Amino acid sequence: MKDIKILAIETSCDETSAAIVVNGREVLSNIIASQIDIHTKFGGVVPEVASRMHIEVISAVVQEALDKAELKLTDIDAVGVTYGPGLVGALLVGMQYAKSLAYSIGKPLIGVNHIEGHICANFIEHKDLKPPFVCLVVSGGHSFIVYMKAFGEFEVIGQTRDDAAGEAYDKVARAIGLGYPGGPKIDKLSKEGNADAIKFPRANFHDDTLDFSFSGLKSAVLNYLNKAEMTGQQINRADVAASFQKALVDVLVDNVIKTCKMKEVDKIAIAGGVASNSTLRATLIKEGQKHGIKILFPAPVLCTDNAAMIGSAAYFEYVNGRTADLTLNAVPNLKLGER
Structure with missing residues (x-):
């Protein structure tokens, strides 16, 4: 059976993250660019600042994830991205990037519920779960x-x-x-x-x-x-x-x-x-x-917002035949189980 490699992107709040995940459980790379130092001086996350920071670093974060995994875009089977819940501006940065990427390489796009991603982090940590x-x-x-x-x-x-x-x-x-x-x-x-x-x-x-x-x-x-x-x-x-x-x-x-x-x-x-x-x-x-x-x-790195958990969730969506088209939009109040 062919291994399924997912390029995943997570930008629901103040972490810009990209990861390469194989078969929903093996993480080849999980790059996280945190904005915590920037938001600390405000006493919390400022949505507009978070969105701008995502725009500045997302290309570099995705490239670093590919480089660390020693893969090219042509090696990817699908692109997974968080589309909710989260900060609408932050979500849109990751989604627009993921949609453009999926379209440019002719690969399926998979929208992932952020909460579902958190749950699926356990499939990475516990391979037999x-x-x-x-x-x-x-x-x-x-x-x-x-x-x-x-x-x-x-x-x-x-x-x-x-x-x-x-x-x-x-x-x-x-x-x-x-x-x-x-x-x-x-x-x-x-x-x-x-x-x-x-x-x-x-x-x-x-x-x-x-x-x-x-x-x-x-x-x-x-x-x-x-x-x-x-x-x-x-x-x-x-x-x-x-x-x-x-x-x-x-x-x-x-x-x-x-x-x-x-x-x-x-x-x-x-x-x-x-x-x-x-x-x-x-x-x-x-x-x-x-x-x-x-x-x-x-593991602690999988508890915080990260793209590896999104890649795991995207894999299970993919094997169940649930992909998205380019009309996929951000849903900041997305409920668990909604599609």
Whole structure:
């Protein structure tokens, strides 16, 4: 059987990435040009700046991916690209480039859902992984519990009703003076704090849902900080960070374990930037052992936005006969499972 080589492009937010992926699991190259230093001074991602930076570097990033893989454009079988969800301007840069490339070399174009890409990062890390399994997708813009029934078939079991987990991390980090990006900084500071020092709330819905809500937790932290400032109380930032993180992680872990029991599966795959969080990983492993559930993580480089995960997802779309034409457009609010 012929190997399928996918040239993948990812520009949904502030990383410009290109990769060459073979058969959905083998990564020949995965080049990422990060804009984090540029956006840090603004305290978050500025969409217009992100789009301009993508335009400046995308050609060089794609060429570097080909060079590292020691391939030419004529060796490629298809071009995969993220078309949503994400920042519309950023998405359009990658999409227009991918469409032009696919047209110029006469190869199929494959539109990939960014969230599906995060899930498929686990197929790169775990070569023998097959559905069914449950996936917890947690990043700066997304928080989902997904049941993967088969390749390319997803059922959303739970999702955030307000802030994404990573978004809550960024807002709390800013409030306690850590800056952007918040997730890694809170994770690091938490190791110096007492996670039981402050009792922050955990949102529990009473309508048989496994959805999340992190806005109340975020507000509770801000209220705690404001009250301490008004009363002259000394704030232990490490305790605040650790207590906030424990409250958030507890909800994520409780809900995803419940999903496994409901769907009668014994594997949880983690995806997205927050999947690198040390407390989330340790808590999931502990609870997984308790309930006989195997916990799977991608390597840290596959947790952040990258084109290798898009190449993996594109492969499974390709073998299922799902390609796109040149009318493919950006869908900034694309839902998982939509096509």
